[in-house]
Amino acid sequence: xxVLLDENTRVVIQGFGGAGQREARNCINYGTxxxxxxxxxxGGQEIEGVPIRNTVKQAVEExxxxxxxxxxxxxxxxxxxxxxxxxxxxxAICITEGIxxxxxxxxxxxxxxxxxTLIGPNCPGVIxxxxxxxxxxxxxxxxxxxxxxxxxxxxxxxxxxxDQLTRLGIGQSSSVGVGGDPIIGTTQREALELFENDPDxxxxxxxxxxxxxxxxxxAEYIKTMSKPVVAFIAGATAPPGRRMxxxxxxxxxxAGTAQAKQTALMxxxxxxxxxxxxxxxxxxxxxxxxxxx
Amino acid sequence: MKLHEYQAxxxxxxxxxxxxxxxVARTPDEAEAAANELGGKxxxxxxxxxxxxxxxxxxxxxxxxAEARAAAEALLGTRLVTHQSxxxxxxxxxxxxxxxxxxxxxxYMGVIIDNSAxxxxxxxxxxxxxxxxxxxxxxxxxxxxxxxxPTIGFQGFQxxxxxxxxxxxxxxxxPAVSLITALAKAFLxxxxxxxxxxxxxxxxxxxxxxxxxxxxxxxxxxxxHKALFELADRSQEDALEVEAKDAGIxxxxxxxxxxxxxxxxxxxxxxxxxxIQFEGGMPANFLDIGTQNDPxxxxxxxxxxGADPDVKAVLINIFGGLARTDVIAQGLVDAxxxxxxxxxxxxxxxxxxxxxxxxxxxESGLDLIRADxxxxxxxxxxxxxx
Numbered sequence: 096x097x098v099l100l101d102e103n104t105r106v107v108i109q110g111f112g113g114a115g116q117r118e119a120r121n122c123i124n125y126g127t128x129x130x131x132x133x134x135x136x137x138g139g140q141e142i143e144g145v146p147i148r149n150t151v152k153q154a155v156e157e158x159x160x161x162x163x164x165x166x167x168x169x170x171x172x173x174x175x176x177x178x179x180x181x182x183x184x185x186x187a188i189c190i191t192e193g194i195x196x197x198x199x200x201x202x203x204x205x206x207x208x209x210x211x212t213l214i215g216p217n218c219p220g221v222i223x224x225x226x227x228x229x230x231x232x233x234x235x236x237x238x239x240x241x242x243x244x245x246x247x248x249x250x251x252x253x254x255x256x257x258d259q260l261t262r263l264g265i266g267q268s269s270s271v272g273v274g275g276d277p278i279i280g281t282t283q284r285e286a287l288e289l290f291e292n293d294p295d296x297x298x299x300x301x302x303x304x305x306x307x308x309x310x311x312x313x314a315e316y317i318k319t320m321s322k323p324v325v326a327f328i329a330g331a332t333a334p335p336g337r338r339m340x341x342x343x344x345x346x347x348x349x350a351g352t353a354q355a356k357q358t359a360l361m362x363x364x365x366x367x368x369x370x371x372x373x374x375x376x377x378x379x380x381x382x383x384x385x386x387x388x
Numbered sequence: 389m390k391l392h393e394y395q396a397x398x399x400x401x402x403x404x405x406x407x408x409x410x411x412v413a414r415t416p417d418e419a420e421a422a423a424n425e426l427g428g429k430x431x432x433x434x435x436x437x438x439x440x441x442x443x444x445x446x447x448x449x450x451x452x453x454a455e456a457r458a459a460a461e462a463l464l465g466t467r468l469v470t471h472q473s474x475x476x477x478x479x480x481x482x483x484x485x486x487x488x489x490x491x492x493x494x495x496y497m498g499v500i501i502d503n504s505a506x507x508x509x510x511x512x513x514x515x516x517x518x519x520x521x522x523x524x525x526x527x528x529x530x531x532x533x534x535x536x537x538p539t540i541g542f543q544g545f546q547x548x549x550x551x552x553x554x555x556x557x558x559x560x561x562x563p564a565v566s567l568i569t570a571l572a573k574a575f576l577x578x579x580x581x582x583x584x585x586x587x588x589x590x591x592x593x594x595x596x597x598x599x600x601x602x603x604x605x606x607x608x609x610x611x612x613h614k615a616l617f618e619l620a621d622r623s624q625e626d627a628l629e630v631e632a633k634d635a636g637i638x639x640x641x642x643x644x645x646x647x648x649x650x651x652x653x654x655x656x657x658x659x660x661x662x663x664i665q666f667e668g669g670m671p672a673n674f675l676d677i678g679t680q681n682d683p684x685x686x687x688x689x690x691x692x693x694g695a696d697p698d699v700k701a702v703l704i705n706i707f708g709g710l711a712r713t714d715v716i717a718q719g720l721v722d723a724x725x726x727x728x729x730x731x732x733x734x735x736x737x738x739x740x741x742x743x744x745x746x747x748x749x750x751e752s753g754l755d756l757i758r759a760d761x762x763x764x765x766x767x768x769x770x771x772x773x774x
Contacts, residue, residue, distance in 0.1 A: 114710070170611055195609035196501055197579050201538045203506035219709060232710045234739045249655020251707045254739055255762060258707070275654055277503045304655055307503045329658040332665045336472070337641050339674055341654040349525070353662075370666045371659035372763035 097223035097269035097296070098244065098289040099186050099214065100162065104228040105130045107151060107160035107184070109175045110167035114190075116143055118166070118232055125235045126227030130158035151182040164220065164230045165189040172216060173198035176280075180211040188230050189216035189280070199278040206280065213280025217341070218272035219250035225295070231272065233257075241266015242387075243378060244290035246283055247302035248275050248309075248341070252329060252371070256302055259375025265382070268296040275304075275341030283313040291320050297387045298323045300378055301365070303356055305330035305339065310356040314363035323385055324365040325378045328353040389605045389620050392435040394484045396603035399578065399616075404570040405585070406563070407598045410486030419460030422485035423453040429488050432459040436478035437624040439519075440470035446480070449488070456485060479623050489597065494587035495554050496520055497568055499536075499575040508536040508580075510572055512550040516587035542572040556596070563596050578616055579609030628673075628692055635688040637675065645670025646700040647773050648693035648731065650686075652677050652711040660705045663762055669770035672699045679710040686719020687728060694729040701732045701773035705765055708739030717745040721752040732757060732772040736765035 096102065106122065108115045111132030119129045120143060131146050131154040138149030146158070154160045163184045167175035172191040179187040194216050206213055214221055220231015225240040237254055239261040247253035253272055260267065271286045273279055283301055290296045301324055303310040310328065317324050331353035333339045349355055357367045368377040382388035391399065397407040411422035412435070423430045434446035441447055446468045448459035460483050467477035494516030502509045512532045515523045524531050532553040534546040547568040548561070556564035567588070575583040584602040591597055610617045622630050632640035639654065643661075647669050651657035654676045661671040673696065677689055693699055706716045717737065723729045734757040737745045749756060757772060759765035 169608060193608045195579055195612070196581065196606050197576070197609065200501070200507055204538050234707075234709050237739070247655065249653055249659075250709055251651075251653025251711075251739075252655030252659050254707045254709055255656055255659070258738065277501055278506045302655065304658060309503070312504065327659075329655050329662060332661045332671065333658055333674070334641075334643065337674075339639075339641065339654055339658050349521075370763065371663050372666075372761060372766070 096225055098271065098293050099212070099221045099269060100223040100226060100228035100230055102226040102228070104128065104162050104226065104230070105158065105160050106162045106164050106230050107131045107133060107154040107158070109133045109151060109163055109165045109179065111142060111145070111147060112166065115166040118164070119143060119145055121235065122229050125229045127229045130154065130160050151178050151184060155182050155184060160184060162186045162188065162230050165191060167191060169193035169195070173202050176202050176213060177205060180206060180209040184211055186212050186214065188214040188218070188220050190218060190220060190232055192217040194276065196277055199276065203278055203280070214271060215274040215280060217276045218274035219253060221269060221271050223269040224267055233270070237261055238270065239266035242268050242295060242297040244268050244293065244296040244299040245270035246286040246290070246299060247272050248283070248304050249302060249329060252302055255371070256300060256327070256374050260300070260378060263375050263379050265375065265378060268293060277307065283309050284316045287313055287316050287320065287324070291322055296322065298325070298378065298382060298385070300374060301326045303328045304341065305333050305353050306351045308350045311350060311359045314359040314365065317360065317363040317365050323381050325368060325374065325381055326360045326365045327368045327371060327374050328356045329371065389607055389610070389617055390437050390624070391603045391619055392437070392482070392621060393433065393601055394435055394482070395619050396601040397598060399603055400571065400574050400598060400601055403574040405567050405574070405598050406596060407601070408486045408489065410484055412482050413460060413485050414464070414482050416457045416460045416464065419483055419485050420453045420457035423450060423456035426485065426487045428452045430456050430485050431488055432456055432463065433484045433486065434463045434468050434480040435482040435484055436468050436473065436480055437621070438468070438470045438473035438478050440472050441468065444468055444470040446470070481623055489589070490592040491589045491599070492592050493590050494599070495556070495590070496523070496586045497571055497588050498582070498584040498586065499572055499580060500582055502535065505535050507538065508575060510534045510536065510542065510546065510550060510568065512554045512568070514554040520586065536572060536576070542569065544569070559594060560590060560596060567596055578613060579606040580604065581606045628696060632689070632692050635692065636685055637677070637689050637692070639674070639676035639678065640692065641674040643671050643673050645672045646698050647769050648672045648696060648699035648702040649705070650675050650677055650689055650693060650702070651705045652679070652707065652716070656705065656707055660703065660766070663766035664703065664770060667763070667766045667770045669766070669773055672696055677711070677716070681712060681715050683715055683719035683722055686716055687723040687726065690720065690723035691728040694723070694731065699731055701734065701769050702729060703765055703769035704733065704735045705762065706737050706739070708741060712741045713737040713739060713745030714741040714748060717748040721748060721754060724754050734759055734765050734769040734772060736760070736762065
């Protein structure tokens with residue numbers, strides 16, 4: 096059922112401060128099992144009805160946490176991700192924005208020796224509507240259970256995209272926000288692979304943006320996929336050399352432009368929506384053409 | 389955060405990168421004195437945050453201290469327009485006065501983050517003094533790379549291989565290896581996002597020397613490098629962008645069009661710009677308000693848009709997640725009632741607390757152009773601006 100999260104998901108929240116508590120409430124209201132929070136030094140307390148522990152390891156051993164949702168501030172977030180990996184949590188989802196790239200270099204290298212899948216950082220999280228499993232910050236009302244997988248580097252643009260799908264009656268298997276930073280745990284290519292192997296996903300929407308070459312690497316994988324992919328690349332009108340909000344969204348070299356990415360995706364067989372307001376309609380058309388609607 | 393050439397050279401020199409003898413000057417008097425100290429025959433280089441200075445007349449040769457003074461007079465206080473600076477150019481508030489030397493050949497050494505590898509890489513090429521991206525595109529076989537694995541750091545054999553690959557052998561090998569190692573160390577210890585020596589010169593008297601240098605540091609790591617970040621020269625940034633930063637808006641970029649944009653989230657902000665262009669208009673700025681949950685911060689951001697003389701209409705596109713649409717609505721109403729946003733304004737709200745946001749707009753009695761979807765909002769903004 097979808098990817099990364101399902102009905103067996105048991106979430107521990109690392110960094111149970113303001114944002115952590117608010118999103119814990121939102122997750123619980125949606126129907127997700129939030130089994131513990133981790134704030135070092137406050138172990139044994141209970142906040143908002145959620146038991147707090149000092150370490151992720153305790154949350155895993157005592158409550159069977161199998162997903163960690165991380166809100167720890169940027170200067171300490173890399174350490175929090177490594178703690179989750181060391182505790183053997185299968186999926187760590189890091190919402191935190193502004194982690195120094197050098198810290199992520201170390202995290203990425205360490206995770207090569209670990210079984211943990213990292214989503215993010217600087218991402219909206221993951222949601223599997225069918226299982227009412229939400230580990231993130233997305234507005235849950237716009238999601239509808241269904242069979243389209245969604246992948247995005249951006250947060251709010253993915254809400255927009257999902258809203259377009261839902262209004263057309265096209266539901267989602269899971270939505271994965273891979274994050275807007277230069278170095279992320281799970282790339283768009285790897286997220287595509289998760290959906291390709293998910294029996295409940297029939298097609299995938301991928302929202303990319305300018306900067307880097309991750310969309311070109313995703314395009315290489317799309318060539319081998321059995322499922323149709325609809326893509327949109329944000330930032331076609333962005334000037335070169337300027338950082339557009341996301342640390343990863345800066346055009347350096349021709350490969351980073353929206354046009355280079357669109358071309359690579361079209362050559363790989365993806366259907367590229369030229370306007371951000373037509374992503375939903377494009378998916379509707381593709382589903383009809385493939386007899387999947 | 390970008391450093392000037394003279395700052396980058398000071399930083400690299402501390403790590404052992406050989407740089408030409410030189411001095412920064414902010415007045416013609418200082419330039420003349422520096423030239424005298426350096427023996428009279430010097431080069432005078434405008435210090436601006438833009439490449440292409442040489443072609444734009446920002447680098448002048450002087451054969452005497454008097455000529456150096458004249459060169460500094462010609463550069464200081466002007467705005468240098470290069471192919472990277474935009475039409476307004478960048479203000480020249482300082483020049484770097486450096487000794488002249490005879491160059492035998494020019495190479496390239498740089499360090500960047502390779503996103504795909506998830507590691508920094510050191511790049512070397514025997515084709516120096518040119519745009520490295522152009523070299524990589526036209527003659528990829530002339531580019532050599534070594535990744536810096538964080539578990540072991542940059543190794544001696546990697547520096548040697550880059551030096552030998554670019555023809556730095558014989559007596560040059562040892563100083564070249566030391567330079568490359570120092571460059572990598574400076575990058576790692578200062579949270580670099582770019583460290584570049586281009587060109588790296590082999591001089592006729594057999595030295596390796598950083599003729600030009602660039603260094604940018606990761607803005608997210610500013611808390612680790614207080615002294616380094618104090619070197620930031622805000623005169624090189626757009627005035628509206630500086631004002632935005634002072635108001636706590638980190639993600640504002642001035643653009644060439646006439647539709648001011650306020651959006652939450654970088655991806656949606658870029659897509660909003662794309663939608664405006666798709667409908668035949670041009671955005672005046674990129675502005676990601678992020679998850680501001682204070683109406684005053686929203687008003688402050690709108691004040692910057694409202695004060696931009698290029699802006700003929702404003703588009704507010706919010707899809708609330710962490711950000712709340714009611715807060716945005718309140719900030720908008722306050723800004724307009726405070727006279728900060730005189731332009732016709734199109735509003736599209738969706739997501740968290742949207743009904744409360746709509747109620748605030750309804751009860752404000754303000755003449756706002758409302759839009760339901762994304763495309764409609766862009767269309768109405770383009771119409772309002774023309």
